Amino acid sequence: MAKVTINQDRCKGCGLCVSVCPKKVLALDTGKLNRKGYNPATPVNPDDCIGCAMCATMCPDCVITVEK
Numbered sequence: 001m002a003k004v005t006i007n008q009d010r011c012k013g014c015g016l017c018v019s020v021c022p023k024k025v026l027a028l029d030t031g032k033l034n035r036k037g038y039n040p041a042t043p044v045n046p047d048d049c050i051g052c053a054m055c056a057t058m059c060p061d062c063v064i065t066v067e068k
């Protein structure tokens with residue numbers, strides 16, 4: 001099964017990964033602030049991930065890892 005991992009402390013909460021994911025796996029965690037003071041992206045539907053890696057490709061800060 002594909003697995004997406006986000007280094008949340010390095011995320012700047014831009015939301016690009018959220019908007020590009022075709023399976024709606026990711027969301028910004030509005031209940032959490034990371035060390036930089038942003039709402040970090042988090043996998044809310046991890047079981048739906050198909051490992052396409054579009055999120056990792058889009059992330060401007062390269063903080064997403066996808067294992068397939």
Ligand code: SF4
Pocket residue numbers: 002004020021022023024025026048049050051052053054055056066
């Ligand atoms: S690998 Fe694809 S399906 Fe999985 S979270 Fe990233 S964009 Fe979504």
Ligand code: SF4
Pocket residue numbers: 006010011012013014015016017018040041058059060061062063064
């Ligand atoms: S694209 Fe990268 S920096 Fe932007 S919200 Fe997603 S994980 Fe965070």
